[in-house]
Amino acid sequence: MSFSKGELEYIIGREIKTFRAPTLPNALSHKTILITGAGGTIGSEICRQIARFEPKHLILFGHGENSIYEITKELSRCFAKQKITSVIGDVQHCEDIQRVFTKYDVDIVYHAAAHKHVPLMEQNPYVAFSNNVLGTKYLVDLAEDFAVEKFIMISTDKAVAPTSVMGATKKIAETIVANKNAESRTSFATVRFGNVLDSRGSVIPLFREQIKHGGPLTVTHPEMARFFMTIEEAANLVIEASLIVNGGEIFVLDMGAEVKIINIAKRLVTLIDDGNLPIIFSGIRPGEKLHEVLMEEAERAVKDTSLNLFIGKALTGNEHGIEYLIHQAKKYSGFELRAKLLELANTTSMLNEVL
Template structure:
């Protein structure tokens, strides 16, 4: 009923406007009105009929004129032009004469009257939106195609809370021009001044082709404004169809790393993985699940998802099966790496060619309180998987390690260093190539600072930082996963691979940036320093001074020299650790990790 009423109203208006156009034409061309003339009535009736015919054919009455643009204008132009032209031969046949000037004036009057009536709907809507004080005044960075599409989308959506007010762009030819009614205010470098001049409350960066360095430069300018900042997806995401240009996203902390993401040699990876049986331990975790996603792109014959938590394994299994369907045989394996017999059973049953060992306890403060569990999972679990791999002659075994294994001060770091020793020692005991891969903190992984900061900001603060001088190396989950996979293709056996992650980042600076890009000031949210926790260091390293190898195997990958392994100390640890209290065990772990173990003739048993 609403649609029929709308069409009836528009048709009635158009009929009246046709009468008005013919009357205007008569006044201009002939200087008088003659509606009692049969010829004039014929013109009016003919124009009404022909206009309705072409309007129906071009779906003119189905157009949403509150969102009218060039497309609707072209349809209107075609409809009116065809209507007027079709009347000329009919008029000539009936009267044997035609005044072409009359029809030109009528055409112009119809374009003005009908076009004006339609576009006035759009104008009224825009005026209402401009007066809507509830909408956030929005700055669009980039006045190119993507920026115009963002503005058009914001103008069309009734339920959006954003109102485009001004562009900034470095193309001087666009300055002082208007795009879709939105002015181009100046250069990108003048973002802060533009925000003040136009009372901006929100910023959208609409340049999908930017590289990481350019993005960071714009982010730093946006940070100074303390306004919430969002960004359109990157050009590759638009091309692949993962997002559309109007699906702008919150600024990701990884975009603040000020370096290009690591891209590795996919040809070698494809050659190494395609049609192979690949096993990933810890497949339900942040790193393990991303390793699975990356591996799946290279179509192994089987992908084994091994993990202890059934929910996380089920989640990644369903995700991969939905995406790859029949292309890859995806097998969930519920198992605990601390169960040696189960690891041997898995190797015997599935006979993997490559193992990516990502299962581990990684939370530093928690492992300080639970060193026995750290030993059981990070050391004994790694030993179980590695020995099972060697027994069933797996081609390569890649262990996921951490920068906290370098000169460790924590239980977690020490257990990972001991696990590295075991893996390096295993390399000389069979056909399997054993390697370890170190990287720094992973942005967005479970237990990392970013999810915590976001949660704290969402609650209104404060954001908790341990120490104002604490800094860490950072990388993204995809980068970490690519490095792990690449290491398997570069391995000769016994290496420790390390990603060149650029300069370390201060945690407090990361917190400040995240606060500002969320639309708040540090005064509003607050930053509370809690003090360094047990086992933490102010600064992390990626390679021990004695491990550094001058040669790189990849422009972004360092390779560490094989260090000595204190296997006697490790054997003592594994034989006695359950008899020790947590404090004694932590000291023993650090001694072994630093190659300073002194084994007593008789193990000292301390009652707990």
């Protein structure tokens, strides 16, 4: 079941932001574009949106063969003239990425590959570190080595003052991107998401399943609230950022006020059922916050009203500490690695506040 624009606006309690696409030709035409995590919810939507701008070559990179197959098949049907190459690989394996950069002259990278599930990453800190930190480091280094023009990484508001493994790994990844931009001719920048409505593994599919089985719907806490954006808004934000990037920015969509998760649950029940299903509180899960923050004060975000964006300065940070952790991570227990990740991520933030 998919929701109409009006239903989505009802669920998140605000108007959906529109994307003013450039006329052709544009900054994406005649470019070779690499999208990591191309089979995921966001990666596949980025593929759909970019294909409209007639790039020279789309390279779809992902480790899930079925999801890559599906988005390749869809794009080939809808954009018959578009040159598409599908690559099965893993950002955790440097050699997989290097083969792509060696074989193809990549102009723009959209880095959408990430582990994002907060409770699961609490239980699997090395997997989160390997995918979100090491994968980003490999991509960033190779993008510079092969003189890529632009590199846009997708991050999350959970990276701001992180309390979870997932948030900490994304904060460290943001810092890797910012550090590289400071010393590179490639333009590196980060796009920071709120919660993406109806994305794979998010709360909407969970609520749908619970409604299908007659309830109850489970909400962790009555005050739990998040900033929400639609899948289309998320992909559009990434593309918008790549069109205006100079390097060293953090881009965040103006998502209005945060929305309580319990209100999302109630609105979904109204749309799908008769509004009478019970809602129970299951308790805050490990790593979760009651509220998220979109930007750090030190990022000095400025709102661009015409683009519905906040644009801040990405913060560089503890490069030595990051390199040390990369070399030592395998030696730590899961408990120790979690502590090291949170310490490094939050120390990086504090360093920038001092600077």
